[in-house]
Amino acid sequence: AEKARLAASHGPGRTADGHPVKLLLNIGSAADLRPDAEGVGLFRTEFLFLDRKQAPTFEEQVAAYAEVFTQAETVIVRTLDAGTDKPLPFLGLPEEPNPALGVRGLRVDRLLPAVLETQLDAIAEAAKATGTQAWVMAPMVTTMGEASGFARRARAKGIARVGVMVEVPAAALRARRLLQEVDFLSIGTNDLAQYTFAADRQHSTLADLLDPRQPALLELIAMCAEAGREAGKPVGVCGEAAGDPLLAPLLVGLGVTSLSMAPVCVPAVREALAALTLQECRERARAALS
Ligand code: PEP
Ligand code: MG
Numbered sequence: 679a680e681k682a683r684l685a686a687s688h689g690p691g692r693t694a695d696g697h698p699v700k701l702l703l704n705i706g707s708a709a710d711l712r713p714d715a716e717g718v719g720l721f722r723t724e725f726l727f728l729d730r731k732q733a734p735t736f737e738e739q740v741a742a743y744a745e746v747f748t749q750a751e752t753v754i755v756r757t758l759d760a761g762t763d764k765p766l767p768f769l770g771l772p773e774e775p776n777p778a779l780g781v782r783g784l785r786v787d788r789l790l791p792a793v794l795e796t797q798l799d800a801i802a803e804a805a806k807a808t809g810t811q812a813w814v815m816a817p818m819v820t821t822m823g824e825a826s827g828f829a830r831r832a833r834a835k836g837i838a839r840v841g842v843m844v845e846v847p848a849a850a851l852r853a854r855r856l857l858q859e860v861d862f863l864s865i866g867t868n869d870l871a872q873y874t875f876a877a878d879r880q881h882s883t884l885a886d887l888l889d890p891r892q893p894a895l896l897e898l899i900a901m902c903a904e905a906g907r908e909a910g911k912p913v914g915v916c917g918e919a920a921g922d923p924l925l926a927p928l929l930v931g932l933g934v935t936s937l938s939m940a941p942v943c944v945p946a947v948r949e950a951l952a953a954l955t956l957q958e959c960r961e962r963a964r965a966a967l968s
Contacts, residue, residue: 690716691716691937691947691948691951692951692952693927693930693951693952693954693955693956693958693959694952694953694954694955694958695955695956695957697930697955697956699930699934699935699936699937699951700716700717700719700914700935700936700937701715701716701936701937701938701939701944701947701948702715702716702717702718702719702720702752702754702914702916702936702937702938702939703715703717703718703719703720703750703938703939703940703941703944704718704719704720704722704916704921704938704939704940704941705718705720705721705722705746705941706721706722706725706726707725707726707742707745707746708742708745708746708749710941711746711749711750711941712941712944714944714945715941715944716751716752717750717751717752717753717754718746718750718752718753718754718938719754719864719914719916719936719937719938719939720754720756720864720916720938721743721746721753721754721755721756722756722759723742723743723755723756723757723758723759723797724758724759724760724764724766726742727758727766727768728766729767730766730767730768731767731768732768733768733769733793733796734768736796736799736800736803739796739797739800739801739804740800740803740804740807741804743755743800743801743804743805744804744807744808747804747805747808747810747812748808748810752811752813753810753812753813754813754814754815754841754864754938755801755812755813755814755815756814756815756816756817756843757784757794757797757798757814757815757816757817758786758793758794758797759782759783759817759818760782760783760786761777761778761780761781761782761783761785761786762774762777762780762781762782763777763778763782764782769786769790769793771786771789778872778878782817782818783816783817783818783819783843783845784816784817784818784819784824784828785818794831795831798814798831798832798835798837799835801814801835801837802835802836802837805837805838806836811838811839812837812838812839813837813838813839813840813841813861813862814832814837814839814840814841815840815841815842815843815862815864816828816842816843817843817845817866817869818843818845818846818869819842819843819844819845819846819849819856820846820848820849821848821849821852822852822855822856822859824842825842825849825856825859825860826859828840828842829842829859829860839861839862840860840861841860841861841862841863841864842856842860842863842864843863843864843865843866843869843916844856844863844864844865844866844870844898844902845865845866845868845869845870845873846869846870846873847870847873847874847898850865850870850898850899850901850902851898851901853901853902853904853905853906853913854905854908854909856905857905857906857908857909857911858909861911861912862906862911862912862913862914863902863905863906863911863912863913863914864913864914864915864916864938865898865899865902865913865914865915865916865917865934866916866917867890867895867899867915867916867917867918867919867920868917868918869917870895870898870899870917871887871888871889871890871892871895871917872888874892874894874895874898875887875888875892875894875895890917890918890919890922890925891925891928891966893966893967893968896928896932896963896966896967897967899915899929899932899934900932900933900963900967902934903932903933903934903935904933906933906934906935907933912935912936913933913934913935914934914935914936914937914938915929915934915936915937915938916937916938916939918939918940920937920938920939920943920947921937921939921940921943921944921947922943922947923943923946923947923949923950924950926947926950926951927950927951927954927958927959927962928959928962928963928966929963930951930956930959931956931958931959931960931961931962931963931964932963
């Protein structure tokens with residue numbers, strides 16, 4: 679009943695002419711779930727464990743993931759996204775001069791491989807216990823080797839769908855090749871803007887550089903969407919841009935298949951998409967790119 683409530687209450691996302699666009703939630707825990715979305719596009723698992731001095735146990739993780747799986751139809755779990763800029767005290771990562779360019783996201787696996795192993799085991803166990811198909815993705819993936827290594831390990835645990843986030847220009851440039859290794863891409867426009875424009879995402883003086891309407895960013899998104907279309911695989915956006923009713927139609931015009939956003943953003947984005955045809959979304963995208 680809980681699942682039906684989450685899936686149905688306001689209908690799926692569509693343009694005025696009926697082109698479907700999945701509207702998904704960005705959540706940090708089960709408490710963030712809302713009934714009016716089609717699933718979870720970004721479960722930021724690090725939010726569960728931000729204040730922990732001890733690593734969460736396998737059992738604790740299974741419980742936290744299962745709590746979300748029982749309440750939503752499709753859930754994309756992001757493996758821990760930590761670094762010295764987003765610290766998880768239990769990891770004990772060494773200080774770094776350039777945290778945003780350092781050991782963060784999937785790169786933590788270079789120092790602490792057991793952390794990802796336990797997390798993948800816990801996600802697989804929670805999926806099995808709840809009869810859910812788990813979708814899993816890794817943050818800060820940069821190379822093919824990272825993507826294929828992650829996919830191999832996740833699949834070995836029996837995880838149904840494996841994807842990677844596109845947050846680094848190198849990954850966007852290789853989107854077509856990445857999709858030979860993984861089942862889906864999720865574009866993190868917050869970090870993709872930071873790394874494309876070499877501008878700290880927290881820096882208010884540089885806000886114009888981080889504007890998601892910057893054509894260079896839109897071109898990278900378009901490349902990913904085109905690669906997804908060719909491969910017949912989903913390519914979504916889960917950065918803040920996806921939750922902006924002015925930008926959402928543009929992203930759809932570029933060809934992305936889902937938008938994942940803070941729960942509070944869903945009604946306005948649904949309304950913005952319903953007011954425009956797919957052709958009008960494409961025209962907006964074309965105008966923005968030029
Ligand atoms: C992003 O970078 O756009 C993203 C969705 O991840 P986070 O904001 O958690 O870094
Ligand atoms: Mg990110």
